[in-house]
Amino acid sequence: MDVLLYGSLSERIGPRVTVAVPQAGCSVAELRLLVAGQHPSVGEDILQTRFRAFVDDAAVGDGIRLDNGQTVEFLPPVSGG
């Protein structure tokens, strides 16, 4: 599964990583654990829900099921101005 990352996450493991997930897919919460396991440098952050998950430019909750082929984006807390 393709995972896109921004800000502090992207700085540590790059803007895009491919994460091995079960053939049947997984939930957003499970994806967080898989990313954390495969990329320990972002593990502490990506397990926090304030690092929000997005699919097709819409925020998705931790209980949402993801298909193996979907692209998921993780956005750290934002700050402009």
Place this chain on the structure above:
Amino acid sequence: MIRARLTSDPLDPAALLAGFLESLGGDVGAVVTFVGLARALDQDGRPVDRLTLDHHPRLTEQSLVEIAQAAAARFDVNAVDVVHRSGTLLPAQAIVWVAAASRHRRAVFEAADYLMDRLKTEAVLWKREDGASGSTWIEPTGADHKDRARWEWRVPGIDESLPFHPLRIAVLTVSDSRTVETDTSGGTLVQRLTEAGHELAGRAIVGDEVEAIRAQVEAWVADSQIDLILSTGGTGFAPRDVTPEAVKPLLRREIDGFAAVFHHASLATVGVATLQSRVFAGQIESTFIFCLPGSTGACRDAWDLVLGLELDSRYRPCSLAGQIPRLAQAGA
């Protein structure tokens, strides 16, 4: 014109203002602009060499547009422009430029303030400060979130977009001497509540006698066609004043705040003499009762400054109308 955009080019505030002014047409009397600069020192006072803004290919600009549109919808403004930097900036370079135009200055000051509070906490951008002491990703501070939260509160008042639900109100005058013709305080209450759109559901005059007052109040409480009782008179310190003694034992719950709010309002009219009134309010079964002084001026203040607002179902943040069982079901 409502516009918001992201750019990796340096911002030129003077040129942006010139362009904004040129774009304005029609009835504009005020423009406010705000320029945010990249700071030379971080929160701990250490030098910052450069600031880098990471962004999302779609969500960043979408968030800027959404914030600009919300400002335009919320304030009486003709135009809003937001230009935000991405990429790498040096200290003192402009990071964000916002502008608002309106007929009136108040709206544009508020719109610019609102835009910045939301951009600080909701623009989809990630800021990193780089300096000799390392790199830090910046998140909104507690103060930023507090500034943003200010806009969650509306100014209290009548919200014309909400429905008005008439209340069925009975007016009781407590006096040994008055008749309907000479009852100016009761008359004032009747006039004001009906002009406001409420329904006069009963009117009576009783003497300053505990039993008489109580009997009338209990009869109205038992009447399902009456939501609320207003009484006037008998709340002072004259020997015959017994309205509190008659009514208070019937109260299931007291509205302590009513006396405080009434005295506060009345202070402007009669000064500290307001303390000679033992006004009170409460609930008997599900009927609300407000016991006001016998003075016409006091009844006018009580209605105009307190009850006329709080009994109006359109009052924000909330009206007592919403606590009346018949209306609570209607979502008032």
